[in-house]
Every structure is written in C-alpha cells, then in structure tokens.
Amino acid sequence: MIEVNNLSKRYGNIHAVDDISFKVDDGEIFGLLGPNGAGKTTTIGMLTTEIRPTEGKALVSGLDVTKNPLGVKMKIGVVPQHRSLDKKLSGRENISIMARAYGVQNRREKIDDVLRMVGLHERADDNIKKYSGGMLQRLLIARALIHEPDIIFLDEPTMGLDPHARRAIWQKIIELNKQGKTMLLTTHYMEEADALCDRVAIMSEGKIVGLDSPTNLKKKGPAENVIKVGLDDVYPELIEKLKQIKGVKEIKTIEGARTMELHIYAEKGEELSPIVMDKIKTTGISIRSLDIRKPTLEDVFISLTGEKLE
C-alpha cells in the first residue's frame, strides 16, 4: 500500500529525513517511532503530498506522491499532529467542510456515520471549543474517514491525552484496522507502538535505525536483560570496571532528572546484578534504585541511539 524508496527531505543543511526506505502492506498498522525532531512529521508530510521530497520516491496505493498528488489524496485520510480544526464551528460543521471538499455523496448520513463511529454523535452540534483534547482527537479521526479512504495517516494520535482517552483512541485505531484500513502512525510513546503496531520503524535524526515487529525488535534487542541502576554520579572508571564483568554486553549512561541512570545490557541479569552492586559499592557511590527487566522497545531505542524517547 505504501512504498518508500530512498526518500529524503533537506531544509538547507538540515536533513529532516535522510534516505529512508520501507514498505507498508495492505491491512497493516505500521508505526514510525522516534523522539522530537526525528523526522516523523516530515515523512508523513511527504507521503500525504503536503511536503515535496528533495530526493527519492514514494508510492501510496500505487500512485506517485509527486506525480499524482490529487490521486493520492483521494485514497488517504490524514489525522495531523497540529489540530487543524475551525474553532468557530461545531464538530459536525468541521466534518461537513471536508465532506464537501471531497465531493462526498449522501453527506448527511456519512457525517452521522463517522460521528457515531468515534462516539461524538451526541455532541456533534456543540461548538468544538467545548470539546476535550480526546474529543478533538476523535473528531480529527472522524474527519479523516469521511471520504472512506483505504489508508489512514495518524501523526501522534494520542499526544497529550490522559491514559483513558489514549485507550479510547487505540480502540478506534484497532477497530478501523479490523475493517481493513491500512494505518501509518507516528508516536514517541513506545507503549503505543508496542500495543498497536504490526511493525515499527525506529527513527532517529532522519534515519531509520531499526525496522521489525515489536516482538522481534525486542528479541533481537540489546541483550536478554537490562539492569537499570540509578546513581548520584557516574565515573568513566566505574563503567570500565562494570564492562569487564562477564556477561555484560553494553552500558549506556542516561541523564535522568535527579540521578544518573546506568543501563547495563546483560545476559542473565538476575545472576549478574549482585556482582554489579558489589562493584559499585566499592567505589563509594550510593545506589538510588535498581531494576532488572526484559528489554522494552524503549531499551531497544536507547541501545540503537543512546537517547531516551521522551
């Protein structure tokens, strides 16, 4: 449904998107996961024909995004990151504008259908100033569905929502996917990528640094376990010492709000952690926290880029 080949976007010497390639299959939920500035919105912009690529090629539903932007637009629905709604209008009126723009037949019924689909039919005639963040996000999804597109792009669909509203959006995404829609979404929430996506492309500084199913990404991840140690301070000598422990594969230092965190990627973390603790204690540095876990997508991300997602 989507085929991206060596796509790039440069703004002067900023490589917003830097030579990325991937394919999204029919019926898939595909995620672009990455921190602020990774190039997610720029990628969506190019695939939805809003941004002209500097180099490379992208086909959406078989159509070239630069040669046939109108054709592409008819096939896709877009839920943008920055809410582009008219604040003077009701929910229904906001959708109606889009329905007219697309020349949707049986407008009245179709608008009712999409409003019902996202659970907004009872509030449809309220001015959207009275909507919560979750309601606005559901309205954007309804609006993206009005012309019955095959492919839906969602840019950070749950950013800033509370856990309850987030789950409501997740359910809609899953429901739409079950109805056969192909979905490409971006997120910087690793739980979201993990919960929703069939496959995830991990983006960092415009590049794709990993691409697979969440399960495989974690399996192929940095190690069997991650030992996370919160410390007041970290010295290079300490890291060198810890690296010499048999079974330790890699160590990343992450700056937390109050403490430093050592992420020690290791096989058999349970067995290794007492040895790690002993080594640290001999340096006199106090340990604030200790946690041994299977790697999450965030750990995979950190091991690939050395950065935190959020």
Ligand SMILES: Nc1ncnc2c1ncn2[C@@H]1O[C@H](COP(=O)(O)OP(=O)(O)OP(=O)(O)O)[C@@H](O)[C@H]1O
């Ligand atoms: N119009 C523009 N002009 C110049 N630089 C831009 C422009 N749009 C984006 N960029 C730069 O391109 C990079 C990627 O931005 P983009 O918005 O695609 O990131 P993102 O992954 O969507 O981030 P976020 O999670 O914050 O939404 C950033 O460094 C950004 O500053």
Ligand SMILES: [Mg+2]
């Ligand atoms: Mg963005």
